[in-house]
Amino acid sequence: MNTYDLLKPLNLITTIGTLPQTVEHIEVDSRAVKPDSIFFCIKGHTTDGHDYAQNAISNGATVIVAEKELDVDVDKAALVVVKNSSKALAFISNLFYQQPSKDMMVFGVTGTNGKTSVTNLIHQLLRHGGEHSALSGTIGFDLDGTLYESANTTSDLITTQRMLVQAKEAHVSNMIFEVSSHGLLEGRLWGVDFDVVTFTNLSHDHLDFHGTIEHYGYAKGLLFSQLGQDLSKPKYAVLNLDDQWFDRYSYMTPFEVISYSMEQDADFAAKDIQYLDDRTLFRLESPEGTFQVETQLLGTFNVSNVLAALASLYAKGESVDSLIERLKDIPPISGRMERVQTTAPLSIYIDYAHTPDAIEKSIQAVMPFKKNRILFLVGTGGNRDKSKRPTMAEKASLADYVVLTTDDPRYESYDSILADLEKGMKHDQYALIGDREEAVRHLMEMAEPDDIIIFAGKGHEDYQIIENTKYPHSDREIALEVIGSRF
Ligand SMILES: CC(=O)N[C@H]1[C@@H](OP(=O)(O)OP(=O)(O)OC[C@H]2O[C@@H](n3ccc(=O)[nH]c3=O)[C@H](O)[C@@H]2O)O[C@H](CO)[C@@H](O)[C@@H]1O[C@H](C)C(=O)N[C@@H](C)C(=O)N[C@H](CCC(=O)O)C(=O)O
Numbered sequence: 001m002n003t004y005d006l007l008k009p010l011n012l013i014t015t016i017g018t019l020p021q022t023v024e025h026i027e028v029d030s031r032a033v034k035p036d037s038i039f040f041c042i043k044g045h046t047t048d049g050h051d052y053a054q055n056a057i058s059n060g061a062t063v064i065v066a067e068k069e070l071d072v073d074v075d076k077a078a079l080v081v082v083k084n085s086s087k088a089l090a091f092i093s094n095l096f097y098q099q100p101s102k103d104m105m106v107f108g109v110t111g112t113n114g115k116t117s118v119t120n121l122i123h124q125l126l127r128h129g130g131e132h133s134a135l136s137g138t139i140g141f142d143l144d145g146t147l148y149e150s151a152n153t154t155s156d157l158i159t160t161q162r163m164l165v166q167a168k169e170a171h172v173s174n175m176i177f178e179v180s181s182h183g184l185l186e187g188r189l190w191g192v193d194f195d196v197v198t199f200t201n202l203s204h205d206h207l208d209f210h211g212t213i214e215h216y217g218y219a220k221g222l223l224f225s226q227l228g229q230d231l232s233k234p235k236y237a238v239l240n241l242d243d244q245w246f247d248r249y250s251y252m253t254p255f256e257v258i259s260y261s262m263e264q265d266a267d268f269a270a271k272d273i274q275y276l277d278d279r280t281l282f283r284l285e286s287p288e289g290t291f292q293v294e295t296q297l298l299g300t301f302n303v304s305n306v307l308a309a310l311a312s313l314y315a316k317g318e319s320v321d322s323l324i325e326r327l328k329d330i331p332p333i334s335g336r337m338e339r340v341q342t343t344a345p346l347s348i349y350i351d352y353a354h355t356p357d358a359i360e361k362s363i364q365a366v367m368p369f370k371k372n373r374i375l376f377l378v379g380t381g382g383n384r385d386k387s388k389r390p391t392m393a394e395k396a397s398l399a400d401y402v403v404l405t406t407d408d409p410r411y412e413s414y415d416s417i418l419a420d421l422e423k424g425m426k427h428d429q430y431a432l433i434g435d436r437e438e439a440v441r442h443l444m445e446m447a448e449p450d451d452i453i454i455f456a457g458k459g460h461e462d463y464q465i466i467e468n469t470k471y472p473h474s475d476r477e478i479a480l481e482v483i484g485s486r487f
């Protein structure tokens, strides 16, 4: 692409050296630079991309965009100095990739819990309706059924643009993003033209990064302001009326709000909910009338997630009647209150709950069909938000027996993690076992007929990170192995 056209939108720039006529690639990682690339120096949390400018030139970069003058080989590459290289990158990559999001229906879902569940529901409902859909989130990049790995829940700006291009080239007209507060604050989605943005809920998490819940809440709110101010095309914010951030997020966008609720009247409201151990039933009140809904997803929180997904697709123009028909066939989301198949006379669920609120909701989800005890295993990650640990254990105390363990201990000692968790326990029916495999075995050895067992925190993940190495780990496989020898 012509370099001068590409740089045209940037004001306040200084150019040192001679710009090449064209550039062929955009990169933010010097290690991925190919000949004729434009390389953006981004200041990161662990290192500074400015330190890799010369390395990028050695790999063939012919333009370097930086926030300061650099001592690099300007005979080989022109140096363009801008005020903010992340913002320059947003403009330039959107031009370079020709604004792919403008040609698609783009959904964004944010919130502390439920993002993966709601985005997957939207994706599956679209696909069950015969539409093509792509989804980017914690589980990876799912391009109409083909899964590619991704490093983050919300990918960096260039990866995001490339996913959009890939989807567009594959004639996929719906793109769904799981949107993290980290991604919003770092501008990873700048340039994405959202059509429908959805909020699940906000509760304690990631305070190591955000400091306060207010900051965390406003970071999430960036998604609603990201709908923009161009009122020439309808766009929608789908908001949870049961959450205290509803009003604040409504003010952040001029576009229409579609509300949903499990507790009060709303555009999409769930009434007379029946929780069964293999499905959930409720009456839906919607703008298109009242419907009886059946879903294979379990637990109160999943009713809220189903409402969010239905409302988001209604915003796109889908009929509620048809969505409800499709919903019946959608299986539980991988690792989210997912029942483990076993012939043993007890129930085992795998759930991704790793916040206090999710733990409470996870245990509440099985209360309606409790016959004997609820046994709950939960761990927490090392070297991340420590302030949530006691409250996680406090919520876990709702179960009759609790095993406190670890969930990716990284560089932190078992004792340090367990000591923080233990502070929150509300009864004495618990064990502290740092090694997660041993913890799972212990819980299964305790199990009796009719018990309900929940393994929380790992969800779909099949590894445990110790120091910086990923070791294979599956709560499900260990549990089934022990069950095999006991029942
Ligand atoms: C703390 C944080 O947000 N880190 C993210 C950040 O990395 P960073 O700031 O550490 O980057 P860096 O390593 O310092 O590098 C700075 C620059 O130098 C460049 N570089 C670096 C080395 C080199 O040899 N050459 C080179 O050019 C890098 O490409 C980069 O442009 O930018 C990277 C690219 O976007 C992200 O992958 C990375 O996410 C890390 C892996 C991470 O764990 N982030 C978590 C906190 C996160 O973002 N989580 C949310 C989900 C939260 C939830 O559960 O809801 C997410 O969206 O994933």
Ligand SMILES: Nc1ncnc2c1ncn2[C@@H]1O[C@H](COP(=O)(O)OP(=O)(O)OP(=O)(O)O)[C@@H](O)[C@H]1O
Pocket: 111, 112, 113, 114, 115, 116, 117, 118, 138, 153, 178, 200, 201, 301, 302, 304, 305, 335, 336, 337, 351, 352, 353, 354, 357, 358, 359, 361, 362, 459
């Ligand atoms: N609407 C909800 N309200 C409260 N808890 C929920 C809700 N939806 C899911 N959960 C709980 O949170 C866990 C994670 O769900 P999900 O993966 O959908 O959330 P997420 O926002 O994508 O989380 P992450 O960003 O950490 O992947 C579930 O296993 C469940 O325990």
